[in-house]
Amino acid sequence: MRVVETVDLRKVYPNGVEALRGVTLSLGPRIPCIIGRNGAGKTTLVRVLSTQLRPTSGTARVMGLDVVKDRDRLRKLVCSVPQEARPxxxxxxxxxxxxxxxxxxxxxxxxxxxxxxxxxEVGLGEFMDTATDELSGGMKRKVFVAMAVAAQAELTFLDEPTAGLDPVSRLETWGLIRELKSNIVLTTHDMEEARTLCDYIVLLDSGRVVTEGTYDQLMAPLKGRVRVEGYGDLMVGRLRVSYMRPEEAKALLDEGLKVTIRPVSLDDVFIVNGLIPPSEEEGGEVDEG
Structure with missing residues (x-):
């Protein structure tokens, strides 16, 4: 059974902001992931799928149940750990x-x-009776992960589950997520998290699905290439990004050009689709040649 199915799902807020613009998805079990920059529509999508928000139009079914018509039944089957949750x-x-x-x-x-x-299990055993305002930000986040672990729901929505965690706590939380017995839909703008945890990835931007597939499928157009960064002569101060074979990149260095060569990653899936990746504040012109 598909854990999530949506058709032309739209959400327009009262102030006129279009958060979801015709999202059509079909997600299987285990750990599909929705990636995107802040403001891409990830949190709104999770809130609609977990029955916290009513969609403006379109349809959405979760665990075979309609998020509007079967809301009460669905709420007993799903658990949601929202990004904005505060203890x-x-x-x-x-x-x-x-x-x-x-x-x-x-x-x-x-x-x-x-x-x-x-x-x-989440590492808060010795702090379980401590007031949460005495805990660090990362430990407060773990409280909500503990809720998901304890609930044992059929489907758990995790919205930016490791936001604010230190590297060690993040790795520990990844381990806990893998051990959850429920199906999981995860949202993140952490590309390492998506690559490590998720078996299917959906790239969302401006409320629309840009591309989707397994990690290998998304990276296929960049197979055998490296990322080359430099500054074009006609674009003073503007970073230019190109993708080429390693031997072509090495030839640029041999010619004395000042370029930086990097291995490709999920960030580059954003770039080849004309988007700025979450890890970069400034983008550049993209040459896919």
Whole structure:
């Protein structure tokens, strides 16, 4: 069964902003990933799919259920960890997880056991009774990951799950995500995270699907090439990016040209599609030759 299916999904906010502009998707089980820059529409899409927002038009089905018509049934099957979630400072991690599970219909005793187990799994065992306003930003983020671990939902939406985490905590969280028993839909602007965790990748920009496929499929147009960066004579101060075979790039260096040669990555999928990758503040002209 496809875990997510959308057809011409659109969301227009009351202020006129078009966050989703005809998104059509069919995502299979395990860990599909939606990548894109900030403002691409990733969070809005997750909020629609997890029934937190009503779409303006189009259709969306999650686990075979319509996000509008079957909203109440669907909410029992899915768990969402939103990017903008903020813990209540006076409540402890344990209290956060227990309250979340009880709200999902768990008994207090079941919620208590699951909360303690999940908090230990995410590395918050010794802090489970500490007020969250005394925790670091990364540890606060782990509280919400613990909610997802404890919920054991059929489908978990993770919106930027490692935002704000230090490198060690990020690797630990990746391990926890892989061990989750539920299906997962993950959004991120971290290309390393997408490459490491996801078996299918959708590139979203300005509320539209730009391209999609497995990592190998997305990288296929760049196979056997390297990324070459330099400054064109007619474009003073403007970075030019080209893709060429390694021997062609080496020839430029041999000619004494000042260029930088890099291996290609998911960032370059953005560039060849005419977009600025999330990791770069400034873009340049793209030459796909």
């Amino acid at each position: 209540m400072g006076v409540a402890s991690p344990y209290e956060h997880v227990v309250m979340y599970l009880v709200a999902r219909g768990w008994s207090f005793s079941e919620a208590s056991r699951a909360a303690r187990r999940a908090l230990r």
